[in-house]
Amino acid sequence: MDQLRRDPVAGRWVIVFTDKPYAPKDFDIETLPDKKGTCPFCYGHEGMTPPEIQAHREGATKANSPGWSTRVVPNKFPALKIEGELNRQGLGMFDFSNGVGAHEVIIETPDHTKSLADLLDHEVEKVIWSYRDRSVDLHGDKRFRYIMIFKNHGFSAGASLAHSHSQLIALPMVPKNVNEELAGASKYYEYKERCIFCDMLAQEQSENERLICENSRFLAFSPFASRFPFEVWILPKEHHSDFSFIQTEDVIELARILKEILLRIKRVLGDVPYNFIIHTSPIEEQEREDYHWHIEIMPKLMRIAGFEWGSGFYINPTSPEVAAKYLRKAKIV
Amino acid sequence: MDQLRRDPVAGRWVIVFTDKPYAPKDFDIETLPDKKGTCPFCYGHEGMTPPEIQAHREGATKANSPGWSTRVVPNKFPALKIEGELNRQGLGMFDFSNGVGAHEVIIETPDHTKSLADLLDHEVEKVIWSYRDRSVDLHGDKRFRYIMIFKNHGFSAGASLAHSHSQLIALPMVPKNVNEELAGASKYYEYKERCIFCDMLAQEQSENERLICENSRFLAFSPFASRFPFEVWILPKEHHSDFSFIQTEDVIELARILKEILLRIKRVLGDVPYNFIIHTSPIEEQEREDYHWHIEIMPKLMRIAGFEWGSGFYINPTSPEVAAKYLRKAKIV
Numbered sequence: 001m002d003q004l005r006r007d008p009v010a011g012r013w014v015i016v017f018t019d020k021p022y023a024p025k026d027f028d029i030e031t032l033p034d035k036k037g038t039c040p041f042c043y044g045h046e047g048m049t050p051p052e053i054q055a056h057r058e059g060a061t062k063a064n065s066p067g068w069s070t071r072v073v074p075n076k077f078p079a080l081k082i083e084g085e086l087n088r089q090g091l092g093m094f095d096f097s098n099g100v101g102a103h104e105v106i107i108e109t110p111d112h113t114k115s116l117a118d119l120l121d122h123e124v125e126k127v128i129w130s131y132r133d134r135s136v137d138l139h140g141d142k143r144f145r146y147i148m149i150f151k152n153h154g155f156s157a158g159a160s161l162a163h164s165h166s167q168l169i170a171l172p173m174v175p176k177n178v179n180e181e182l183a184g185a186s187k188y189y190e191y192k193e194r195c196i197f198c199d200m201l202a203q204e205q206s207e208n209e210r211l212i213c214e215n216s217r218f219l220a221f222s223p224f225a226s227r228f229p230f231e232v233w234i235l236p237k238e239h240h241s242d243f244s245f246i247q248t249e250d251v252i253e254l255a256r257i258l259k260e261i262l263l264r265i266k267r268v269l270g271d272v273p274y275n276f277i278i279h280t281s282p283i284e285e286q287e288r289e290d291y292h293w294h295i296e297i298m299p300k301l302m303r304i305a306g307f308e309w310g311s312g313f314y315i316n317p318t319s320p321e322v323a324a325k326y327l328r329k330a331k332i333v
Numbered sequence: 334m335d336q337l338r339r340d341p342v343a344g345r346w347v348i349v350f351t352d353k354p355y356a357p358k359d360f361d362i363e364t365l366p367d368k369k370g371t372c373p374f375c376y377g378h379e380g381m382t383p384p385e386i387q388a389h390r391e392g393a394t395k396a397n398s399p400g401w402s403t404r405v406v407p408n409k410f411p412a413l414k415i416e417g418e419l420n421r422q423g424l425g426m427f428d429f430s431n432g433v434g435a436h437e438v439i440i441e442t443p444d445h446t447k448s449l450a451d452l453l454d455h456e457v458e459k460v461i462w463s464y465r466d467r468s469v470d471l472h473g474d475k476r477f478r479y480i481m482i483f484k485n486h487g488f489s490a491g492a493s494l495a496h497s498h499s500q501l502i503a504l505p506m507v508p509k510n511v512n513e514e515l516a517g518a519s520k521y522y523e524y525k526e527r528c529i530f531c532d533m534l535a536q537e538q539s540e541n542e543r544l545i546c547e548n549s550r551f552l553a554f555s556p557f558a559s560r561f562p563f564e565v566w567i568l569p570k571e572h573h574s575d576f577s578f579i580q581t582e583d584v585i586e587l588a589r590i591l592k593e594i595l596l597r598i599k600r601v602l603g604d605v606p607y608n609f610i611i612h613t614s615p616i617e618e619q620e621r622e623d624y625h626w627h628i629e630i631m632p633k634l635m636r637i638a639g640f641e642w643g644s645g646f647y648i649n650p651t652s653p654e655v656a657a658k659y660l661r662k663a664k665i666v
């Protein structure tokens with residue numbers, strides 16, 4: 001019989017097909033052709049984006065001209081605007097405020113044809129440094145409470161441009177999903193006096209059923225209550241709650257394992273649309289004992305329908321044990 | 334400046350475009366062609382589904398033969414299976430159980446070409462009665478804690494068959510999203526000693542900015558913190574927490590307003606994919622003071638991307654005030 005599994009952090013239930021799990025060939029994987037027109041993220045088109053906030057550049061090249069390897073720019077169509085004050089107000093029983101926040105785009109490579117999985121390790125490192133440097137900078141803005149870094153790859157995962165990029169949104173309030181994750185982790189900590197993610201690392205390593213790969217600093221596995229087929233989490237082995245405090249050695253090893261996982265996914269599923277999100281603690285002075293930053297990678301193989309919207313239940317037709325087996329066996333050299 | 338708005342029940346924030354809201358023409362609305370092959374939901378193909386659980390039938394027609402106007406059958410590919418016990422177990426820090434539950438399909442009409450919006454009022458009434466009768470029946474099964482009734486219309490809203498149908502899933506645990514909604518409503522009740530949804534009805538009626546239509550028993554409006562463009566909620570005017578206790582007069586008026594809203598959406602957006610979900614209380618002996626059942630209708634005009642997945646924030650480019658104006662003005666006669 002299929003299983004109901006509970007995510008110990010978020011408390012959500014997932015229906016996992018353990019009897020007849022879907023294989024990669026059972027999914028319709030959508031790869032849409034690239035949009036026509038001039039790409040604003042390519043060399044020579046730097047003027048098509050707002051002026052760059054930061055870039056990794058070769059030698060003495062000028063800002064907003066070619067010669068960069070990664071480039072961070074404000075989103076041209078931002079969901080939130082950087083100017084102004086929050087100004088929270090009531091309207092009868094409702095609450096609203098001004099749409100204040102930062103919305104930035106990290107262009108990961110000048111090469112229009114390459115995805116993050118195709119970059120060299122040291123190129124991915126620069127992307128991670130961009131995430132980290134922008135996080136640290138925005139930590140200083142007193143209006144913000146949370147910094148969310150994420151990537152949409154492929155049209156049906158929400159990307160509107162094909163050129164490889166990720167995004168950062170700084171928010172004036174801690175989002176609901178983050179609060180829920182923090183609350184779940186904190187409940188466990190109260191009871192056990194241990195970090196729930198540290199315990200998860202230990203159990204995944206000892207069970208060895210859902211592990212995909214690891215290096216000296218990180219572990220990648222298919223989570224026990226995966227919402228989506230071929231979902232992967234990457235956790236630092238050492239306890240840290242805030243991604244923005246990441247140190248050099250961790251940047252190097254994170255770049256290696258992130259690139260490796262994306263390549264494994266590509267080998268198994270082809271150029272599947274996916275999202276990844278860096279789950280990190282809210283902006284705080286100190287690191288927390290009860291939370292552990294990590295990355296969640298979610299290939300987009302399923303349509304989300306009324307049941308998922310209404311319940312927060314998910315139906316995952318590929319058990320994480322089966323998904324991990326495929327991802328482990330993928331040839332990546 | 335655009336607004337950040339907070340849903341008072343769920344506590345989620347939405348970025349609402351109030352400066353330059355998107356009009357219906359600004360969306361790419363997907364209408365996919367019908368799949369080829371024999372439709373298992375048409376007259377004469379009753380043998381292609383599992384045997385019917387219930388049907389509204391003309392005269393003396395036999396079960397599992399033509400002559401029905403609505404027909405309820407077990408899902409042929411159920412997410413959960415009706416046989417067996419839950420048997421909750423631990424696996425180290427994780428929890429799982431058998432995939433026990435009910436998964437039924439409500440075929441709303443024998444006419445393959447008609448959607449729920451095209452049916453006559455008295456035909457929609459039979460659909461509502463089917464929802465209600467199946468709910469009441471499943472309330473008797475001690476293994477179940479929650480009954481979720483929902484509809485996926487159109488491929489990108491998750492429908493796998495074009496023939497108009499809705500679904501019911503009976504679950505052995507109360508889903509996370511339902512618990513959150515109950516908790517939000519209960520917090521308000523503790524503070525105000527009033528139902529949050531009753532207050533919402535009163536404020537929407539007095540503000541009159543987001544109302545779409547009403548009848549003697551129900552009100553339909555665009556919610557203040559709509560997650561999606563053209564989202565609509567239908568609330569009974571009288572306080573009731575459990576949909577399965579619905580009485581005859583309410584069934585008649587609910588059929589009328591549901592059909593009217595779906596028709597208004599169709600006039601404004603064309604045959605847009607959508608989901609609707611009946612939000613109702615868990616299976617309990619008595620009605621609750623602090624919760625109010627209702628229907629949430631969500632047209633599928635946006636792609637959900639990493640930001641929404643990670644945060645539980647939504648970006649809604651059409652403010653509910655603008656959406657309500659379009660829906661109010663739609664010609665439906």
